[in-house]
Amino acid sequence: xENGQYPIARKVARAQRIMNAYQALLQSxxxxxxxxxxxxxxxxxxxxxxxxxxxQIQGDSVWETPRILPQNAWLETLWRELEERDxxxxxxxxxxxxxxxxxxxxxxxGVIAAHQSRYPLLKPAVAARGVMRAWGLLRQWRRSxxxxxxxxxxxxxxxxxxxxxxxxxxxxxxxLPSAALADELAGRITPPMLPKRxxxxxxxxxxxxxxxxxxxxxxxxxxxxxxxxxxxxxxAQARCIPCSGLEAELRAALQWTRRTLLDNxxxxxxxxxxxxxxxxxxxxxxxxEILRPHSRYEGVDPADAPLNISAGRPLSDYPAAHDALLxxxxxxxxxSIARVGAFLRSPFLPGGLREAERRALLDxxxxxxxxxxxxxxxxxxxxxxxxxxxxxxxxxxxERFGAALxxxxxxxxxxxxxxxxxxxxxxxxxxxxxxxxxxxxxDSAEHQTVTAWGQCLxxxxxxxxxxxxxxxxxxxxxxxxxANERDFQPDGGLAQAQAMGLLEAAGEQFDALWIVxxxxxxxxxxxxxxxxxxxxxxxQWEMPRASAARERDYxxxxxxxxxxxAPQVVVSWSVSEEDRPLRxxxxxxxxxxxxxxxxxxxxxVERYLGAPLESFEDMQAPAFDAQLNxxxxxxxxxxxxxxxxxxxxxxxxxxxSLEEPGSGPDARRRGQFAHRAxxxxxxxxxxxxxxxxxxxVALLERIVVCVGEVLAESLESGEDAAWxxxxxxxxxxxxxxxxxxxxxxxxxxxxxxxVTGLExxxxxxVGPLNVRARLxxxxxxxxxxxxxxxxxxxxSSPAGWxxxxxxxxxxxxxxxxxxxxxxxxxxxxxxxxxxxxxxQAILTHSDAIPGGKALEQTQYSERAESWQAQLQAxxxxxxxxxxAFASGxxxxxxxxxxxxxxxxxxxLCRVDQLRGADAASAExxxxxxx
Ligand code: SF4
Numbered sequence: 001x002e003n004g005q006y007p008i009a010r011k012v013a014r015a016q017r018i019m020n021a022y023q024a025l026l027q028s029x030x031x032x033x034x035x036x037x038x039x040x041x042x043x044x045x046x047x048x049x050x051x052x053x054x055x056q057i058q059g060d061s062v063w064e065t066p067r068i069l070p071q072n073a074w075l076e077t078l079w080r081e082l083e084e085r086d087x088x089x090x091x092x093x094x095x096x097x098x099x100x101x102x103x104x105x106x107x108x109x110g111v112i113a114a115h116q117s118r119y120p121l122l123k124p125a126v127a128a129r130g131v132m133r134a135w136g137l138l139r140q141w142r143r144s145x146x147x148x149x150x151x152x153x154x155x156x157x158x159x160x161x162x163x164x165x166x167x168x169x170x171x172x173x174x175x176l177p178s179a180a181l182a183d184e185l186a187g188r189i190t191p192p193m194l195p196k197r198x199x200x201x202x203x204x205x206x207x208x209x210x211x212x213x214x215x216x217x218x219x220x221x222x223x224x225x226x227x228x229x230x231x232x233x234x235x236a237q238a239r240c241i242p243c244s245g246l247e248a249e250l251r252a253a254l255q256w257t258r259r260t261l262l263d264n265x266x267x268x269x270x271x272x273x274x275x276x277x278x279x280x281x282x283x284x285x286x287x288x289e290i291l292r293p294h295s296r297y298e299g300v301d302p303a304d305a306p307l308n309i310s311a312g313r314p315l316s317d318y319p320a321a322h323d324a325l326l327x328x329x330x331x332x333x334x335x336s337i338a339r340v341g342a343f344l345r346s347p348f349l350p351g352g353l354r355e356a357e358r359r360a361l362l363d364x365x366x367x368x369x370x371x372x373x374x375x376x377x378x379x380x381x382x383x384x385x386x387x388x389x390x391x392x393x394x395x396x397x398x399e400r401f402g403a404a405l406x407x408x409x410x411x412x413x414x415x416x417x418x419x420x421x422x423x424x425x426x427x428x429x430x431x432x433x434x435x436x437x438x439x440x441x442x443d444s445a446e447h448q449t450v451t452a453w454g455q456c457l458x459x460x461x462x463x464x465x466x467x468x469x470x471x472x473x474x475x476x477x478x479x480x481x482x483a484n485e486r487d488f489q490p491d492g493g494l495a496q497a498q499a500m501g502l503l504e505a506a507g508e509q510f511d512a513l514w515i516v517x518x519x520x521x522x523x524x525x526x527x528x529x530x531x532x533x534x535x536x537x538x539x540q541w542e543m544p545r546a547s548a549a550r551e552r553d554y555x556x557x558x559x560x561x562x563x564x565x566a567p568q569v570v571v572s573w574s575v576s577e578e579d580r581p582l583r584x585x586x587x588x589x590x591x592x593x594x595x596x597x598x599x600x601x602x603x604x605v606e607r608y609l610g611a612p613l614e615s616f617e618d619m620q621a622p623a624f625d626a627q628l629n630x631x632x633x634x635x636x637x638x639x640x641x642x643x644x645x646x647x648x649x650x651x652x653x654x655x656x657s658l659e660e661p662g663s664g665p666d667a668r669r670r671g672q673f674a675h676r677a678x679x680x681x682x683x684x685x686x687x688x689x690x691x692x693x694x695x696x697v698a699l700l701e702r703i704v705v706c707v708g709e710v711l712a713e714s715l716e717s718g719e720d721a722a723w724x725x726x727x728x729x730x731x732x733x734x735x736x737x738x739x740x741x742x743x744x745x746x747x748x749x750x751x752x753x754x755v756t757g758l759e760x761x762x763x764x765x766v767g768p769l770n771v772r773a774r775l776x777x778x779x780x781x782x783x784x785x786x787x788x789x790x791x792x793x794x795x796s797s798p799a800g801w802x803x804x805x806x807x808x809x810x811x812x813x814x815x816x817x818x819x820x821x822x823x824x825x826x827x828x829x830x831x832x833x834x835x836x837x838x839x840q841a842i843l844t845h846s847d848a849i850p851g852g853k854a855l856e857q858t859q860y861s862e863r864a865e866s867w868q869a870q871l872q873a874x875x876x877x878x879x880x881x882x883x884a885f886a887s888g889x890x891x892x893x894x895x896x897x898x899x900x901x902x903x904x905x906x907x908l909c910r911v912d913q914l915r916g917a918d919a920a921s922a923e924x925x926x927x928x929x930x
Contacts, residue, residue, distance in 0.1 A: 029066035035195035039202035096176035134532035136179035140207035159532035202507030232564035240591035269497040272505035312489035350434035351396030361392035420461035422475035445490040524555035621888035648890035657904025671793035767882035785825035812874035
């Protein structure tokens with residue numbers, strides 16, 4: 001190697017050797033009378049690239065596109081030629097209509113649904129896919145329904161019935177399922193439509209149907225049919241590497257890819273896997289991190305991926321298409337609050353950037369209101385008035401959403417229409433809504449997604465003759481299904497490496513190939529016979545996935561081909577998965593084992609960026625202006641103590657995690673209900689004498705009144721009122737029971753008390769901070785000393801009051817700094833937890849309250865010797881926390897891992913990256929965080 005580069009001579013030699021393997025085939029495709037039919041699209045594309053390379057080496061700059069087509073595309077081309085030849089007479093000459101996969105699946109579903117009473121099924125759509133495959137297998141293996149006579153398994157009988165109905169329907173409507181295309185072509189094609197020579201490239205086996213088509217039909221019409229496969233490389237070297245797990249395996253493969261490309265940038269690298277769809281997402285993520293490390297620091301087009309993964313995703317998973325579906329659902333019906341939130345945050349709507357903050361505020365506002373779902377008119381109102389919070393109003397989206405809702409055709413939504421007509425309604429609705437947005441330019445991947453979405457809408461038109469007129473709900477389901485079933489992958493720039501399934505890889509040659517995931521469960525693939533055909537027949541006919549023996553034999557051929565399709569082949573497997581040991585595939589167990597290459601070197605970001613990277617730790621925010629009141633009251637001290645960054649983010653950046661709407665009031669709201677009901681109770685009852693004067697009946701009556709008032713106040717106005725009423729009825733019972741138990745406990749208090757403060761606002765001076773606090777309750781005891789009480793609906797313990805970073809410093813704050821209350825004799829949690837209602841208190845004298853302890857009786861290791869000394873210790877700790885907050889201390893430093901569990905700021909503080917993802921999960925598994 002010279003200067004880190006691969007010697008030119010070796011590169012040329014290697015390219016030449018690979019090219020030689022294709023030479024004979026490529027030489028012949030320049031002949032216009034020759035057609036190459038490939039087993040899949042990947043091989044066709046690859047041969048086109050090789051051909052262009054060959055012509056360039058030969059010094060050509062212009063050439064005719066060679067005739068290389070994947071098999072399915074060629075058959076469809078022949079059919080189109082027939083349609084064009086017969087033109088308007090096509091129907092007259094009995095040319096049937098070729099069904100695409102969506103139409104065919106819908107037709108099967110219709111047949112199954114029409115006979116639900118005879119063969120009831122929960123999911124006709126799922127059954128339709130299996131039945132369609134069974135019908136296709138029969139045609140491809142040149143078998144008929146008569147061959148199934150005598151087999152009376154329920155699924156086989158159902159299939160025979162549905163298939164007969166489907167055949168009759170196709171005959172009546174003049175439909176041609178794609179699995180019958182070759183048979184139909186065989187009776188219609190003529191020599192002028194055919195090449196003189198046809199080369200079948202990359203086929204390991206042909207179905208009996210295609211065997212007959214090529215070697216009987218075409219040869220009878222004078223076509224010379226040949227087969228071609230890339231030769232095995234005699235000097236190929238293969239080795240096997242065990243890895244600790246999938247992530248390690250993918251990392252090893254990608255780091256090896258990176259090193260190989262650095263060594264030889266022109267190399268053609270393959271990564272193959274028996275289960276590519278299952279690993280596609282982690283592979284995609286890691287490929288950016290390892291092959292394009294600079295993408296973290298520079299804007300890159302997502303379509304310009306470093307690894308071309310031959311596993312598309314459903315179109316509906318792509319954000320632009322996802323948001324189009326979402327927009328339609330919101331225009332045409334109720335939507336959950338989570339969907340409303342996603343709609344509001346969409347960048348594919350007009351003003352998505354300009355109004356982003358308002359829309360985010362509205363999302364947070366709607367979640368806080370506790371709504372589960374919204375109707376379109378409710379959402380339109382919320383867009384106008386910000387759901388009662390003016391800064392959250394969204395005038396631009398209001399205008400566009402209003403325009404979409406007020407369109408004339410909204411009046412006709414109850415009609416049934418053909419899918420093509422619904423496609424028009426959907427398209428116009430999205431246009432009025434302003435999808436795909438107007439305040440930023442789409443990147444290449446988004447452009448392609450928008451185009452694919454348009455094709456999806458057009459495909460609805462093809463469903464007209466299959467489904468007939470349908471209602472809005474069905475039409476939206478059809479569109480959703482088309483978007484779900486459309487396997488989509490945006491074209492990008494020329495990727496440096498290719499990832500593909502094993503069958504795809506087996507037809508090609510590479511400069512280097514890494515095969516991941518070679519465990520015995522995945523390769524050979526386990527048998528998976530079709531449930532609608534008799535198993536004995538599938539085995540007898542040697543259908544795919546019918547038996548373990550067939551799969552093993554087939555996989556052996558493929559494996560042998562893969563191990564000799566590149567000068568160097570690496571096979572890897574994971575030795576375990578979540579503590580479950582895994583075994584290497586027996587088909588590669590003979591290979592020499594090697595350890596994964598030590599690859600301590602990080603991806604060379606600086607080399608890609610062309611500039612040195614600097615890093616620095618930023619734990620210091622600007623100092624807080626002490627003239628201002630401290631934000632957040634006592635919660636600020638808790639956050640500062642739990643984690644300085646949490647306090648900075650929550651109280652200076654005002655960052656909060658969004659609430660997750662659930663069914664019914666969440667724990668926070670239920671806690672508020674209990675607080676408010678007790679607040680009302682004590683405003684009327686006032687003291688221990690007032691409580692003692694109530695007999696059981698009177699006490700219950702007062703509780704019922706207080707709870708009723710609180711719940712009446714909380715009733716939502718507008719569309720959710722009926723639902724809230726039902727929910728609060730349930731809540732009423734819970735609260736009455738809770739308050740009854742709690743007040744029974746208060747009746748046990750030996751020392752008389754007067755409730756002198758409820759929701760008491762105080763301003764506390766803590767070091768440099770002015771802190772506004774609101775105390776749940778202050779009781780004045782017999783000696784005129786104050787007891788501060790804080791209600792808690794969860795488990796609580798005074799253990800969190802002690803130490804240099806107290807986990808729960810709220811009551812220490814009140815006890816130590818609420819000087820205007822006079823002498824304070826103690827602090828108490830009022831634990832309002834159903835079944836566990838009690839005080840948890842520390843006082844100067846333990847008999848003041850049930851559950852109270854004198855400080856000296858407690859075992860907390862960090863407590864002071866006396867109550868007065870403890871108050872001073874709390875002052876010192878809290879002033880230190882106040883100083884740290886005011887100075888801008890903002891280190892990501894959780895007091896313990898469990899502090900992060902319910903914090904919700906992980907995406908902002910990136911604590912997982914700081915700790916390392918593995919360390920974080922280990923802590924949780926140890927139970928440390930629970
Ligand atoms: S998630 Fe953890 S580290 Fe991050 S701010 Fe919250 S407590 Fe601190």
